[in-house]
Amino acid sequence: MTKISMKVNGEAVSGEVEGRTLLVQFLRDHLGLTGTHVGCDTGQCGACVVHVDGESVKACNMLAAAADGAEVMTIEGMAAPDGTLSxxxxxxxxxxxxxxxxxxxxxxxxxxxxxxxxxxxxxxxxxxxxxxxxxxxxxxxxxxxxxxxxxxxxxxxxxxxx
Amino acid sequence: MPKDSGIGASIKRREDVRFLTGAGNYTDDINVAGQTYAYFLRSTVAHGKIVSVDTAAASKMPGVLRIFTGADFEAVGGLPCGWQITSRNGEVMKEPRHPILASGKVRHVGDPIAAVVAKSLAEARDAAEAIGVEIEELPAVVDMRAAISGAAPAVHDEAPDNLCYDWGFVEENREAVDAAIKSAHHVTTLELTNNRLVANPMEPRVAIGDFNRASGDSTLYTTSQNPHVIRLLMGAFVLGIPEHKLRVIAPDVGGGFGTKIFHYAEEAFCTFAAKALNKPVKWTADRSEAFITDAHGRDHVTKIELALDKDGKFLAIRTATLANMGAYLSTFAPSVPTWLHGTLMAGTYTTPLIYCNVKAVFTNTVPVDAYRGAGRPEATFQLERVIDKAAREMGIDPVEIRRRNFIPADAFPYQTPVAVAYDTGDYHATMDKLVEIADFAGFEARRAESAKRGKLRGLGLSSYIEACGIAPSNLVGQLGARAGLYESATVRVNAAGGIVVMTGSHSHGQGHETTFPQVIAEMFGCPEANVEIVHGDTGRGPMGMGTYGSRSIAVGGAAMVRAAEKIIAKAKRIASHLMEAAVEDVEFANGVFSVAGTDKKVDFGSVALAAYVPHNYPLESIEPGLEETAFYDPSNFTYPAGAYAAEVEVDPETGAVTLLAFSAADDFGNVINPMIVTGQVHGGIAQGIGQALLESAVYDANGQLLTGSYMDYAMPRADDLPMYAVDHSCQTPCTHNPLGVKGCGEAGAIGSPPALVNAVLDALNAGGIGVEHIDMPLSPSRVWAAIQSAK
Structure with missing residues (x-):
């Protein structure tokens, strides 16, 4: 198990993951951020796109450990804190x-x-x-x-x- | 000025806010405390005898709770089929058992052999790899013609010739059709394939079983279009769980397109295993797994003959179809090539004599069942292709030949020779609208412009009809359906006036939470915001039949209207008491009850409050409360229809087809929310274009699915498609449901494939390349090959 930490939607988070844990699994299963979806297993569908350090990334194609130290933005971080849509x-x-x-x-x-x-x-x-x-x-x-x-x-x- | 509330208003969708902020609640987003994970070990061969399954080593792997095999499910039922077809010789169809886990044999790649339940998904997966499976591989049969040749291996012992049924319709017409074709001035014949498709909703299937030992209740969370039907099928026919001890919840569902109608083995497995282990069991399909377990669609091979007189009037149609059932009968599979197909062969035309023969065939492939349109796209494709070919052979303009044969607007109600009777329609009107919005008049100039660039431009059209609002229960019962096809609704008016509608319809993208309140708002004179829609939970509403066959507003909406009418009738009686007036004198409009000819009035909220706080209330004659339920069983199908056109450019050097424009003129009867209806047509068109140009589920001769991922199965991307011109201003309201609605969910997928193919053939033939037919999908290699063979 590897300890990782990153900023997700502006909040500092950390967790213990297996080497094989994908970023999308870390977001969904560890952090409960279920807005990022998994629609395929070949990196085609794009339902899992998040931003990592300001660039769009398919979160099913990145290991969670590879995002250690990164700033991640998910769909949950897109609206204003009061809920106003972007x-x-x-x-x-x-x-x-x-x-x-x-x-x-x-x-x-x-x-x-x-x-x-x-x-x-x-x-x-x-x-x-x-x-x-x-x-x-x-x-x-x-x-x-x-x-x-x-x-x-x-x-x-x-x-x-x- | 467009309306901003009620029926006909393009209200923005309320469900969007949760979907746009990541707050949707799809089945895979649900995690039940203490849940465990199921992983299915699936057959990698298409046909084989299971010699042994050794789970001893795998059972000792970390985290493993139990490994199930076919033997664990011998005492429960197989997956039931909801429809029984009778063959021409009077025998009922062959209906082999479809076990939850394979028993004795595997019959398609993906057939589940064993299932591991473990504390984590990774542990379940790891253990599955350690299961020792010995399979004696048998020859597989994939091609339908080979399957029924007499020389093929039998998929099931009880169907040695691989024939499920041999259906004739209308059998009494057969000789007259043969005679008409024999003596006709002209007969156009076409053999075509309706390519096998994979529905591919973006959300893969998920099931979570949960069992409460204290209460004895089972709960299944599942990605279903019809949770009540799953409860009925799984509870009564598979696991033997009484309905009051089984709750099925289908929360937000990420698209269905038909393939989430059916009851699947994984649902029964998770429910069964949760009870056996006394732990919640969750299964989430990989996309690769979806490709080899979700029921596929289409896969028909047809020969169609159209007889015409010298003026191009249609005299008779005869078809012979092979329909692939796959390895087992899925829930609605037998009905798709028969009652959802043969009954549509009149199309929008006056053809007096029609005969269809359909042979349903077992093969070593994934089961095939309803996919957006289900039978109706296959009927439309045959008709609209053979008509185009006939027009070319006889030198008649393709618009003109259709107009000569349209059922005239003054001929409704119109009894077709294939059982169904259309209530309303105006096919000339939708054709007129199409000719206008697709700018047929300017086409030849556009064709000349393309020619200057060395490109062949083509314009193709189709005229479709579908039978929606499925379906009158007594009629479908006579046709072999084992279920009723009504819909239910409960309308609950709360004490402070807030309204909850519990509907048996299910929304998986259609926007019911927005459109159903529009109807209530119109009827009760209240804002939409006062109305909440509850669906997708058998624990929260009456038995309902779910969403498919473009039935939600036509059947589910009608049930809601009936329940709301009962509310208004009761509220009038309460209001008559409050206003001390005779009930006959009470009027209701814009949310206010009043007495004709007086200034007495009482608002809806006050009546609701009186119903729940019945201090001044006629308790001797009216029960307290304001909640009503209605079940609505339609008296006929609805018949949406329209005309579609595609404009393409073909590169004669490469065979590449570019879709330049697509236009659709539909008649859906009355429309509740035009924005949503337009969106439904867009999506249907995209799937139809996908079928025509890109998509195909391809098996090799050994039964391996070659197109088993998004890297191999080509679905339309944004840059494959143009903007669409969509119009639904031609409206002939349905005469037999209270909203006058017809349904719009499938139309786009039905009308578009033949328009695309006709457009490409128009481009080639007008460019001097004589090609009569190309099977879908019209990939560059197929078009190029057709061009080469014509040279």
Whole structure:
């Protein structure tokens, strides 16, 4: 067993893990942060995307021990402390960018990473960036719309309603 | 001005907040104190005799509590099948036992041989590796034609020819159909495959069994679309647990698309093992495990013949289909190629004579059952493909040939020759709308522009109909269903006016927590925020049948309306007492009871309070309380219909297909929440495009699933798809349910595959490359090969 510690959503946490424990297992099973989901076992679906030191990472593809000392942000850390949704989260609700909700945490975390890198992505750039996040419910139309709308809001532009 | 409340308002979803903040409560998020973990050792061969299973060493591994094998389940029932089909010769279908853990033989890769329960998942996994399994491998059969050839190994001894049933429909029409085809001016024939698919909801299946020795109660948490049905099937037919001692909870469920309807072995195992060990037992599927245990979909091979007169009028249809059942009969499997398929072969057309033959075949593959659309996509695909081929052969425009054969808008109710009677529809209207939103008029200019770039542009369409709102119980009972298909609702008005609706429908992405309150808000004149929806828990509501077949609002919503009507009727009587007026004079509107022609009024909340604090109350004639339950059994199916178009570009050098535009004009009858309906169509279209262009579950000849992960099974990603143009303004309300609704969940997946294939064939043929058919998925290699063989 290895003792690890890291900051998760701004809070210092630590735990004892096996060498084989994945970051996603540490988040879900040790910390009870069940918003990060596991949808596959080959690193394809993106339901487990979190941010590690500001970069998006598939938490099923990283050992917990490898995140020792890191700053991790999960979906639980995205809304304001009073529960107000972030711009991206609010845009997903506004544009019906989620149905069953299972892929949603990973989609939101990927979208946040994209908009950190590119404040004004084209539709094609959004679609290309989401290659690593699978949604089976929405057909992506409203996810893409939501991300484009969130980008505009974050740039300070007025966004037309539906 | 769009509405902001009630029926027809695009209200934002209340469930989104928890899903967007990581606060959803999916089954794998649930951890029961003291829980243990199950891991299944599964067959790696498709067919074999189990010679021995040695668990001695594995049982001594760290953390192991017990290892179960098939012998532990010989005294309990097998997984039941919910539908019995009768063959043309009058014999009932072959229904071999489907054990919880394999007994004697394994019949598909993934068949469970043993299950380890240990203190941790890692320990269970490690121990499973230490189990010694000796299997004498037998030849496997995968291909359906080979399976019924007489020379194939038998998957089950009781079906030596691998035939489950041989069904004819409508049998009395067979000779007339044969004669019409023989004498017709023109007959178009097409052989096609409806490719095998894996539903792949993003949340893998999970089951947690829990047993309370003090009370003797069992609880199962499971990823199900219909927890009441699981309680009935598992309690009554598998484990023998009376319903009052068994609670099944399906909390937030991460997508279903059909494959979470069925009762699975892992559910029964975890419930059984929890009692045997007196400890909670949790199982979570890996995605790889999901691919070899979740019921697959489609997998039909069909020959269809369409007879036409010289004007392109359809005279008769004859089909012969092989339908793969896989290795065992899943819960609804026998109904999919029969009653959900043959009854839809009239489509939106006036074809007077139809005959379908369906042979259901056992193979050494994962069981096949309902997947989004279930039988109706297969029917639509055959029809819309053969019609397109006929149009090309006869030189008739594809829109025109459909219009010549549409059931006219003034012909409803319309009795088809395949049992079902459509209540309403207007197929010319949806076609008109499609032609408009897909800009058919500008297509040839777009085609010319593509040609300049060396690309072949094509436009393809389809006209679909589906039977939804499943289903009238007495009718499906005659057709072989072993269950009723009603739905239930309890509406509870609390003393302070807050309302709780307990529905048997289950939401796994459809947004019932938002849409069902819209109906109550409309009826009671209250804000949606006053209404809470409870679903997915057999301990909290009346027996219900769950969500599939686009039935939630048409059947579950109707039950809720009936219960709410009972509430209003009782509340009127209470109000009449409070206002000292005759009940006939009491009116109810916008949440207020009033007496016609007076200024007397009392609001809904005051009536609710009086019902629970009955101080001034007619106790001699009305019971206190304000809670009503209704069970609604539909008198007919509903018949959503519409017209879809795909516009594609084909690269003749590589065979690559680019989907440029997709348009859908649907008639869903009345719509409760247009935003959500549009979203449902988007998702269905994406799955249909997936089937047409990307997805295919492929087995090799030995029964190994070659497409067993997301690295091999190609599901649509965001960059495979365009934005869609979706319209549901054509509305012919259903005449037999109280909301006039038809259902929208499956339409997108039904109408889209033939539109895609027709578009690619249009591109090729218009480009001078004569290709009559390409089987889905239309991968670049298949399209390229078709182009080469046409040269």
């Amino acid at each position: 711009v991206i989260q609010a845009a997903f609700q506004e544009h019906h960018g989620l149905q069953c909700g299972f892929c949603t945490p990973g989609m939101v975390m990927s979208a946040a990473d994209l908009l950190n890198r590119n404040a004004n992505p084209s539709e094609a750039e959004v679609r290309a960036y989401l290659e690593g996040n699978i949604c089976r419910c929405t057909g992506y139309h409203n996810i893409v719309k939501a991300i484009l709308a969130a980008a505009a809001t974050l740039r300070g532009e007025a966004v037309a309603a539906e």
